[in-house]
Amino acid sequence: MCAEIDNVRVARACLERGISYVDVSASPALLADLDTLDGLAKAASATVALSVGLAPGVTNLLARICADRAPGAEPSIGVLLGAGEQHGPAALEWTLDGLGALGGSWAMPFPVPYGERAVHRFPFSDQYTLPRTLGVPAARTGICLDSRLLTRLLAAAGRPGVARVLRRPLVRSWLLAVLGRVHVGGDGFAVTVVAGTARAAFTGQGQSRATGRAAALLIRDPASFPPGVWHIEELVDPVAFLTELAHDGFExxxxEPVEVRR
Structure with a gap:
């Protein structure tokens, strides 16, 4: 499932027929609703796999690596996305909706060529599910774009007054049309997790391709997964999974030491 349209109803229909279900959604409320299907999934001997993709997904696996290396430390997650990559209407609408929930900023170290960047807290679901799945006190996820200028504009769009304007139907329709046609920046991405002294990152070109490849890699052998509702970090070995995913042109x-660009 790669669009937020009646996800719970579709998942329930699958489970009632003994069919496993994989969801790449990133909205916390939606994943919380899907978590309630655990009993139905176990009764049907089927699996619901959540947090599959880049963020959440790869970020969850990096967080698990760091949590294993620094037990008890709270993971900070940074997601750097290429502003030049094309996205569908559903992804653009989800991003606009998330701007109103921006809150707090901090610096994150990304691998070269990006270096240290300011990220702004964004409502990716990983930060809400990781405390339960990893047993950490808390987690936080911030976003930035490969363009520093566009990152500052992103932060400005998250201010309450601006966010209210962006929710107006005419403004929203115009902005979605513009974002669908204008692409400023590249298609590179980087996700980094820091927890205590542990650090892990994953980089490459094409965050949409990374999401698709992660989902394809996960569903090769769904019969090997236990019945119930699980997030990706509970289903696979994080290092082995990410190492194999990296063979598709990622890293x-x-x-590793991170060079900070000034």
Missing amino acids: LHLD
Whole structure:
């Protein structure tokens, strides 16, 4: 499932027929609703796999690596996306909706060529599910774009007054049309997790392709997964999974020094 349209109803219909279900959605409320299907999934001997993709998904696996290396430390997650990549209407609408929930900023170290960047807290679901799945006190996820200028504009769009204007139907329709046609920046991405002294990152070109490849890699052998509702970090070995995913033209960075660009 790669669009937020009646996800719970579709998942329930699958489980009632003994069919496993994989969801790449990133909205916390939606994933919380899907979590309630655990009993139905176990009764049907089927699996519901959540947090599949880049963020959440790869970010969850990086967080698990760091949590294993720094037990008890709270993971900070940074998601750097290429502003030049094309996205569908559903993804653009989801991003606009999330701007109103921006809150707090901090610096995150990304692998070269990006270096240290300011990220702004964004409502990716990983930060809400990781405390339960990893047993950490808390987690936070911030977003930035490869363009520093566009990142500052992103932060400005999250201010309450601006966010209210962006929710107006005419403004929203115009902005979605513009974002669908204008692409400023590249298609590179980087996700980094820091927890205590542990650090891990994953980089490459094409965040949409990374999401698709992660989902394809996960569903090769769904019969091997236990019945119930699980997030990706509970289903696979994080290092082995990300190492294999990196063979598709991406790169896994484990505890490597990060160069800060000034």
